[in-house]
Amino acid sequence: MLPWLAHGHISPFLELAKKLTTRNFHVYFCSTPINLGLIKQKLSEKHSLSIQFVELHFPSLPELPPHYHTTNGLPPHLMSTLKKALAMASPNFSTILKKLKPDLVIYDFVPPWAPSLALSHNIPAVEFLPVSAAMTSFSMQVTNNTSVEFLFPEICLRDYEVSQFTRLIDSSAKDTGDGALECFERSEIILIKTFREIEAKCIDYLSVLVGKKIVPVGPLVHTDPIQEYEKNEIIEWLNNKEPSSAVFVSFGSEYFLPKNEVQEMADGLELSRVNFIWVVRFPQGGKDSLQMALTKGFFKGLEIEEWLWRDGLPK
Template identity: 25%
Template sequence: MGREMGQKFHAFMFPWFAFGHMTPYVHLANKLAEKGHRVTFLLPKKANKQLEHLNLFPDSIVFHPITIPHVDGLPAGAETPSDIPVTLWRFLSTAMDLTRDQVEAAVRALRPDIILFDLAYWITEVAKEHGIKSMLYNVISATSIAHDLVPGGELGVPPPGYPSSTLLFRRHDAHALLSFAVYYKRFYYRVTTGLTDCDFISIRTCEEIEGKFCDYIGRQYQKKVLLTGPMLPEPDKSKPLEDKWNNWLSGFEPGSVVYCALGSQITLEKNQFQELCLGLELTGLPFFVAVTPPKGAKTIQEALPEGFEERVKGRGVVWGEWVQQPLILAHPSVGCFVSHCGFGSMWESLMSDCQIVLLPYLADQVLNTRLLTDELEVSVEVPREKTGWFSKENLSVAVTSVMDKDSEIGNLVRRNHSKLKEVVVSPGLLTGYTDNFVVTLENLLKETNLP
C-alpha cells in the first residue's frame, strides 16, 4: 500500500533483549497494528516463543528472529538478561552490537519507514544510511532518564535544572548505585548517544505522573517528546486467576492480605530473603510472597527460616514461581502491595486499590520509589540500615503503618493514591495517549517524507 493512502507506515522495533523492555514494545506494536500499521519486531530466537502469545495481530506484526553471536564471556545459549547474572550483562550488550549486520540486512530487504530502539544507539546511523527515521522509545521512567541520562549527567547526582528537590539519592542508596555503577558508563553512553542522534524521542509514561520530567528531557535534547501512556497489557478475560490462589485469597477479609513481589531480576541474599519472610510474619497479617529462590538455594522451601512454615500455616504463602500479578492485585482480599518499584510494577500498583510499600534495589527503582513516596505521596518506603539492607522490624512497621485503619500516614497515602488512580483510570485517558501517539507519528512521518 502506498504511503499516500491513509499514510500507513511500516515500523521496525529493536529493543534491548530484556523482557521488561521487549514486552512494552509488543504492547505498542499491538496499538500500531490496531490502527492499520505494520511492525517487524527484531528479537532473539528464544524470546520469540515466550512473547508470541502477546502478539494480538500476527498478520500485521512479524517476529523476525535474530541470532545472538558468540561473545567470549557470554554463556552459550544466553539470549536475554534473565539467562545470566547482572555481572555478565555487558557481554550481552556486546552481542547486541554484533547483530548490526543482521539488522542492516533486514532493513535493506524490508525498507521500513521508522525504527524504534532503546539501547542499540547505532540504529540511528543505520537509519540515516538508509534514509529512514529513528525513534528512541524509552521504557524506563522519565524520572530516571532526567536524573541520570542527560548530557553531563553523573550517576546519583541530579543534573543542573533537574525539576525536583525531593527525588534524590540518599546515603543508604549506595547499594543500589553500586550495583548499577558496574555498567552505568556503558548504559549512559548508549542512551545519551541514542537520544542525541535519533529523530524523535518517546517515553512510556503520562503527563499526569511525570510531566515535568518529560518537559525537562525535551529541553535538554531539544526534541519533541511523545508519550505513549504506560502500555499495560489488555486484561485477558479468558484467563481468570488460578483456582488455587483465588480460593486461598478468598478465605480472608477484603483488603487484608499483603502481596509481595520483587520482579524477576532480583534475587535476594539468603538472609535478606529470610528477613523478608520474618518481617511479613511479624505484621500478623495474611501474606503472599512471590519471589525467586534466594542465592545459593534451588527451592524456596530449603531457604525458609526455621519453624516459619508451621508458624504461618494457613495465613502465609511463599512461592518461587511465576504468578498472575495483575489478577492478584485485583483480588478483593489483597490490600497491600510490597514491591521493588520497577517501572511496570509501579504502574500496576498505581492502577490497583492496594496500599503501596516499596523496597527498591536498583538505581531507577530508587528514583521511582521517591517519585511515589516523596513527590506524589501515595506510598511508603521501607527504611534501610546504613549497609543498605532492611530489617524485619522496619518492613513490618512500614506495612502495618499503611494497613492500620487509624494510621495518619496510611490514610494520607490511601487518599492520595485513590485521587491519582481516579485520574489515571479515567475513561479514555490511556487510550487517548496511544491514539495521540499514533496520529502524531503518522503526521511526523508524512511531513518528513514529503518531496
C-alpha cells in the same frame, strides 16, 4: 522494532506493537531466536497478521551459546559478553533494514548504535523507553551532576550511592561502546511507557532535561483476561483497601533478591505497616531458602494473605 534483550523491555515493545497495529501499522519485531520463541504464545492470531517476527542472529562466540542470547537466565558475568555480541550483530541488523526497508525504526536505549545505523539507510528512528519517567528523569539528574534538586526531595542518593550509580552507568557505556543516555540526542521525540495521569511532572521534567518532546504511550500491560483467582482474590482484596493505601513491590522479571536483601525488604514492609503486594522471584531451587527465611521470623505478627505465597509457601 529493536528492543533490548530483556523480557522487561521486550514485553512493553510487543504491547506497543499491538497498539500500533490498530493504526494500520505493519510491525517487524526484531530480536534473537531464543527471545522470539518465548513470546510467540503472546501473539494472537489476529495480531500475527500485522506483527512479523524477524530473527537477529549473533556471531558465534564459544562462551555465549544461542540459549544465552537473552538476559533471561544469563549468568551475570556474561552480561558484557552479551552486549558485545549484540554490537557485533549490527551488520546483520543493517542487512535486515536493507531488505525490509521499513518506514521507521523504534529502538531501545540499548543498543545505542541502532538510530545511527537506521539513518545510514535514510530511515528515521525514534527511541522508546520501556521504563518510567520518574526513574529516567532521576537517572538523568544524577548522571548530569546537576545541582538542581530532583522533583521529589525524598527520592535521593547518598554521596557514596551517587558514585556507585555513576560507575554502573559508565560500565554500561563501556559494554555497549557508547553512552546509553547519549541515544537521547539521536531522536527528535522520545516515546515512554507511562501516562500523564500519574507522571505528568516527571514527563515535563524529563523533557526539559533532554530537550526533547516526550510522548507517553500508556502503561502497555498485557491485555489477556485476568485469571480467575486474581479476579476473586487480588482485585477484591485491593478493592477493600483505602485509596493509596497499598504498595506494590517488584524488582523486575529477572532479578533475584539475595537473602540479606529479602530480609531488608521484609523489615521495611513490616515497619511501614502498609498493605502490600510483593512479587518475589526465585532462581531454580531458590524457593526452599526463602521458605526457611520466612519461617524464621520475617513479618513477625504481620498478617499475610494466603494468595501472596503460592506453590506451597507458608502464610
